[in-house]
Amino acid sequence: MFSSLDTVKPALKKLVSALSVQFPYASVLAVEDAWRRWSVSRSGVSLSASGFGGGTGFVVRVFDGTGCAEYSFNEFSQEDISCITAVLTQRLAALEGFEPLPTPIPADGPAQLKRATPCRVDPGELGDEAILNKLKAIREKALAVDGRLLDASLGMAYRSCRKIFLSPNRDLDQTLTWTTCSLSMLAARGQELKAAYRPFSALGGAEVLDQVEAAVPEVAAQTLELLDSQPIPPGEYECVCDPDVTGMIVHEAFGHGVEMDMFVKDRALGKSYVGEYVASPLVTMHDGSAVEEAATMFFDDEGVLTGDTVVIDKGVLKTGMCDALSAARLGVKPTGNGRRESYERKAYTRMTNTYFEPGTHSVEEMIASIQYGFLLQQPSSGMEDPKNWGIQCMVDVAREIKDGKLTGKIFSPIVLTGYVPDLLKSVSMMGRDMKLSGSGFCGKGYKEWVKVSDGGPYMKAKIRLG
Amino acid sequence: MIDRIKQALQDCGVDLWRINDVTEESAELFFVKKQLDTRRFKDVRKFEVTVFRDVRDPAGGPPQRGFTSVVLLSSMPDGQLRQELNAAYYAAQFAANPYFDLPDPVQAPLKKKTGPLAQEPLAESAKRMARALFAPDVHEDAFLNSAEIFIIRTQHHILSSNGTNVSYTDAKAKGEFVVQCREPEDVEIHNTFSYDGLEEESLSKKAAEALSFVRDRARAQRILKSGRYDVVLSGNAVSTVLGYYMDRSAAYMVYPKYSTWQVGEKVQGQEVSGAKLDLDLCATAPYSVEGIPMEDRPLLRAGELRAIHGPNRFCRYLGVAPTGGYEKIRCENTGRPFEELKAGPCLWAVTFSDFQMDSMSGHFGGEIRLAYLIDEAGKATPVTGGSVNGSLLEAQGGLEFCSDRYEAEGYSGPYGMKIKNVSVAGV
Incomplete structure (x- = not known):
């Protein structure tokens, strides 16, 4: 797999050399991609290898007298080198007339690397037939749980990609593989459809499929429970967030606010809070590749090696996450968070695997400590507000807690609102066990989708629900 | 490339197929305040091929039709095209669904989009839209914090084994911008736009309206009661x-x-x-x-x-x-x-x-x-x-x-x- 980049790599090196003659900085990121998605539902069986992102291609980055410029293309051979140089020069000349944003050329210290993430069960070797048969069997089992279930949808997706980054001083090569699965069940209350959902993800291959079947009874039960759900009376409540909801708060409410390209634009309140308490001392937040999940990588899309960034340490904001251009502008070290949706798109500061560290409590202790409140589950969507640290997160399930016990009553859907530091400072208990989920993609605003994971432990906090 | 794909389909014994040949070029401008952050250009062409395969039910049930799709690039040698299509055709049998007829065939000449956005150089259109966006940004209290402008032109060619052969071109000017007001509270509002033409006046009006809204957001109070x-x-x-x-x-x-x-x-x-x-x-x-x-x-x-x-x-x-x-x-x-x-x-x-x-x-x-x-x-x-x-x-x-x-x-x-x-x- 992925041998075509070996064929063009010598020509890519010549391209970087040719561009370096004309421009003070030049690099190229080459991507070779393999995607596959399988799904079964009442709509039928679906199998696609046509991918989600841009697929296989190249992006060149140069610096000229104005600043940074990029050119994306997906047809390349050694014969194209002079043409690419000419096209870039000609098009940049046509865009003159704007005042440039001063940007120092990012550091290009020497680095060499060739690594791959583990993949225990290669979906290609397992085969389409076996994968679809497994999904169909789980679906049949799910639908047999209760006649009121309208559908059970199962999906599996994997991406394996090889990325090569070449600059005058860097020669980096990584192969990354992630696989995700989903189980969603539907039931109808008149025209209203209620759905429960479980995601599964792994840095690796089809081994994640083994987790799905065990979740069937729980997802089926939750789907049916939602049929009796009602709107929640708006108010501020003591809440226990499950690890998925904790993850959404980590990612949407706080993580986006410390993406440091937002610092450059003066769009993030976090910029003025570095070194200050923004959360309870129980909160320590990480982003990076110290854990193995769907967003783990060895270098980012700008050729910066990745690591572990401690964003919040015991409640104190230590740093944000940073891409190479923003780091150059801010005069800080990049953290390996420059990521692209594909070779066709710009690199922005993006999260990778983002999570809160675990604490010392059990979920039972948290629930027992609440006189009246809710256990929040099944996050459905969230949107960042780095400028004002406003929260918008939606969850599908709020389970009522009364006198330290779950009552069995469910409210849905729920909008979480409020001010991020208020919520994080109200954290009073952290669970012992941490779980990350990398089933979804993260957008920057409403576009630029990249694979991320987020999570943490069960977490007790005061949250405004509506 | 289309002929190479057709030959590869024939070599692989694929009788039912559709090819979506999409070429996309873009010029993109990224601003922080009024300063140019990054310039980007794109030239890509992809061939998405969908192969269909009829499957007989061994138990004698009604026939089924499976399909799957794969993206091919012109840089792929013939051997790789055949390998990709063979793999897709093999996989299609496992994605069998109840039988359905393919769309009725349509043949038509190229439908070409006209107008400045479709015809002017991409860079020129990008500059015009950028000037229009920043035109109302003349006050100190409320201003454009950042903006992204994408001028995108595409060409689509759709062919199928049952005789469809149609094509058209398209052009879009789209993007997003953030407006900010610092007093009395420092706030912002995110906005998006998408136009089929060089709608400079509409974009200026949208930016002016957004600046007005962000001023109001800056003085908005947190007094809403449940x-x-x-x-x-x-x-x-x-x-x-x-x-x-x-x-x-x-x-x-x-x-x-x-x-x-x-x-x-x-x-x-x-x-x-x-x-x-x-x-x-x-x-x-x-x-x-x-x-x-x-x-x-x-x-x-x-x-x-x-x-x-x-x-x-x-x-x-x-x-x-x-x-x-x-x-x-x-x-x-x-x-x-x-x-x-x-x-x-x-x-x-x-x-x-x-x-x-x-x-x-x-x-x-x-x-x-x-x-x-x-x-x-x-x-x-x-x-x-x-x-x-x-x-x-x-x-x-x-x-x-x-x-x-x-x-x-x-x-x-x-x-x-x-x-x-x-x-x-x-x-």
């Missing part, structure tokens, strides 16, 4: 809510019985005291990805469903003519001028952090970034914070629209819409 309000939505939020009717009538929702809607059904309910909805589906391209000719068609008339719509397979299953997938809705309803529609008491929710309409559950909602709390005397107080959480299933009988029109990428229709008695969580 309760039930008559909520006025405007602009894209109206489009988001009405998208429920497009989703629920889509063949991909009706075939699996996620939606029980049928043509002729009064989908707004039997008791409609407000506006009876008149909605149209609008074609945004001459052909769907399957090569089906797209045209505008009525969706709802007086709240009654006129069309089930969607791609080929699900429409075939339902016994309706395949229409292709729609991405734009037009609302023909009208009413009082917007100024009268939002005469109080009501809550005019102008911008949300992310306004959502769940077409499955019928719930809509989002966190309020800027709203005006309007009292009976018409006095408007800017407020921020809190959230709207409503059910269209409960509210759809009492909808009210304004006469002012609004045009956006996926919507054409009234600028404003009033929804009565909606639950709002205060701050």
Whole structure:
């Protein structure tokens, strides 16, 4: 797999050399991609290898007298080198007339690397037939749980990609593989459809499929429970967030606010809070590749090696996450968070695997400590507000807690609102066990989708629900 | 390349196929304040090939048809093309579904988009749109924080084994910008735009309006109390809510019985005291990805469903003519001028952090970034914070629209819409 980049790599090196003659900085990121998605539902069986992102291609980055410029293309051979140089020069000349944003050329210290993430069960070797048969069997089992279930949808997706980054001083090569699965069940209350959902993800291959079947009874039960759900009376409540909801708060409410390209634009309140308490001392937040999940990588899309960034340490904001251009502008070290949706798109500061560290409590202790409140589950969507640290997160399930016990009553859907530091400072208990989920993609605003994971432990906090 | 793919398909024994040949070029400008951050260009061409395979049921059941798709590049040697297509054809047998006919063949000459956006150099269009965007940015209190401008031109060629051969070109000017106001509170509002032409005047007007809104957000107070309000939505939020009717009538929702809607059904309910909805589906391209000719068609008339719509397979299953997938809705309803529609008491929710309409559950909602709390005397107080959480299933009988029109990428229709008695969580 992925041998075509070996064929063009010598020509890519010549391209970087040719561009370096004309421009003070030049690099190229080459991507070779393999995607596959399988799904079964009442709509039928679906199998696609046509991918989600841009697929296989190249992006060149140069610096000229104005600043940074990029050119994306997906047809390349050694014969194209002079043409690419000419096209870039000609098009940049046509865009003159704007005042440039001063940007120092990012550091290009020497680095060499060739690594791959583990993949225990290669979906290609397992085969389409076996994968679809497994999904169909789980679906049949799910639908047999209760006649009121309208559908059970199962999906599996994997991406394996090889990325090569070449600059005058860097020669980096990584192969990354992630696989995700989903189980969603539907039931109808008149025209209203209620759905429960479980995601599964792994840095690796089809081994994640083994987790799905065990979740069937729980997802089926939750789907049916939602049929009796009602709107929640708006108010501020003591809440226990499950690890998925904790993850959404980590990612949407706080993580986006410390993406440091937002610092450059003066769009993030976090910029003025570095070194200050923004959360309870129980909160320590990480982003990076110290854990193995769907967003783990060895270098980012700008050729910066990745690591572990401690964003919040015991409640104190230590740093944000940073891409190479923003780091150059801010005069800080990049953290390996420059990521692209594909070779066709710009690199922005993006999260990778983002999570809160675990604490010392059990979920039972948290629930027992609440006189009246809710256990929040099944996050459905969230949107960042780095400028004002406003929260918008939606969850599908709020389970009522009364006198330290779950009552069995469910409210849905729920909008979480409020001010991020208020919520994080109200954290009073952290669970012992941490779980990350990398089933979804993260957008920057409403576009630029990249694979991320987020999570943490069960977490007790005061949250405004509506 | 098309001939190479056809030859490879023949070599692999694939009789039924579709090729979507898409070429895309772009010029992109990224600004921080008025300074140019990054310039980008793109030239890509992809060939997405869908292969179909008929499968016999060994138990003697009805025949089935499977399909899968793969993306090919012109840099791939013939051997790799055959390898990819062989793998796709092998896989297609495992994705077998009930049999369906492919779309009827269509042949037509290239439909070429005309006008400056389609014809001028991309860089020139990008510069013109950038100047238009920044034209109203002349005040110190409220300004453009950052912006992204994409000028994109595409060429589409759709061919199939049953004789479809159509092509068209398209061009779009799209992007986003953030407006900021620092006093009395430092706030911002995120905006998006998408135009089919070089709509410089519209973009300048949109930027000016956004600057006005962000000034109001800066002085908005966190005083919204929880309760039930008559909520006025405007602009894209109206489009988001009405998208429920497009989703629920889509063949991909009706075939699996996620939606029980049928043509002729009064989908707004039997008791409609407000506006009876008149909605149209609008074609945004001459052909769907399957090569089906797209045209505008009525969706709802007086709240009654006129069309089930969607791609080929699900429409075939339902016994309706395949229409292709729609991405734009037009609302023909009208009413009082917007100024009268939002005469109080009501809550005019102008911008949300992310306004959502769940077409499955019928719930809509989002966190309020800027709203005006309007009292009976018409006095408007800017407020921020809190959230709207409503059910269209409960509210759809009492909808009210304004006469002012609004045009956006996926919507054409009234600028404003009033929804009565909606639950709002205060701050």
